[in-house]
Amino acid sequence: MDLAGRGSRAVIERERRGQVALVRLAVPPLNLLGSGMVAALAEAFREQARERPSVVVLFCAGAGADVREMAGFDAASARAFITALHRACALIRELDAPVIAAIDGPCLGAHLEVAAACDLRVATTRSRLGMPEVRIGIPSVIDAYWLTLVCGLGNASALVFEGEPISAAEALRIGLVNRVAPNGTLEGAALGWAETIARASPVALAQQKRVLRDWTDAAYREAARASIERFVETVEAGEFRESMSAMLEKRAPRLDR
Numbered sequence: 001m002d003l004a005g006r007g008s009r010a011v012i013e014r015e016r017r018g019q020v021a022l023v024r025l026a027v028p029p030l031n032l033l034g035s036g037m038v039a040a041l042a043e044a045f046r047e048q049a050r051e052r053p054s055v056v057v058l059f060c061a062g063a064g065a066d067v068r069e070m071a072g073f074d075a076a077s078a079r080a081f082i083t084a085l086h087r088a089c090a091l092i093r094e095l096d097a098p099v100i101a102a103i104d105g106p107c108l109g110a111h112l113e114v115a116a117a118c119d120l121r122v123a124t125t126r127s128r129l130g131m132p133e134v135r136i137g138i139p140s141v142i143d144a145y146w147l148t149l150v151c152g153l154g155n156a157s158a159l160v161f162e163g164e165p166i167s168a169a170e171a172l173r174i175g176l177v178n179r180v181a182p183n184g185t186l187e188g189a190a191l192g193w194a195e196t197i198a199r200a201s202p203v204a205l206a207q208q209k210r211v212l213r214d215w216t217d218a219a220y221r222e223a224a225r226a227s228i229e230r231f232v233e234t235v236e237a238g239e240f241r242e243s244m245s246a247m248l249e250k251r252a253p254r255l256d257r
Helices: 035-051 075-094 110-117 142-150 153-162 168-174 186-197 202-237 240-249
Strands: 002-006 009-017 020-025 055-059 099-103 106-108 120-124 128-130 179-181
Touching (some): 035 075, 106 110, 120 168
16 A cells, blocks of 8 residues: 655555555545645646556545635745646546546545546445635635536526535535445445446546546636636635634634625
8 A cells, every 4th residue: 555645644545456456545534635635636646647557446435625724825826726626626637548536425525626627426325525714814716616517507506605514415406426335335336336347448438537627628728717817816804713712712703794
């Protein structure tokens, strides 16, 4: 098993099982997507591009971006962080192999953006999925774009405006996930699905992934670019700091109305 991270602390685990690669976020219990985790995720998918598996399973449950880091953002650091997160998601899209997001537990905010950037999604019955960004004073941006295609504009709008997580059963109903596995069976379900897909020709799988990019990615790149600017504008306005502080302090935000 390969480990990736900063210093001696591994934040990503990677392994290979035949033609299937497994990539795991490895800072439980929350797997917060701070700058270090984002950089390690990007490197993990650069490595997959070099190793060329037929299918990748990405275990990507987690509670979103690291709010303690984000609370200190200015415009420059906000732009650097959200651009790096988008680049990590784009590397998933650019990999010439299908990527299955495997979700066991919470998959919120930035984690759901990562999962949405994958080609397929399997969750467990205990999973909860949502986009709570508006509750902490920022919009859902970059790879939240995929929600509009995966589950439709109306369902995506409910996720980003309400900010409430939904159950795995509801996620399956609206098409946000493709499959739901019983609790305790996620790895077997995801790996079995990946191995079934990997029986196809690697060339055909790579070309199919490229065709999907042909259909979608011109609009994706422009939408991500524009939404990065929306994110930076929100940080420059400054109000987000009160919402983030309120969340960290477990109190209601004091906002001007």
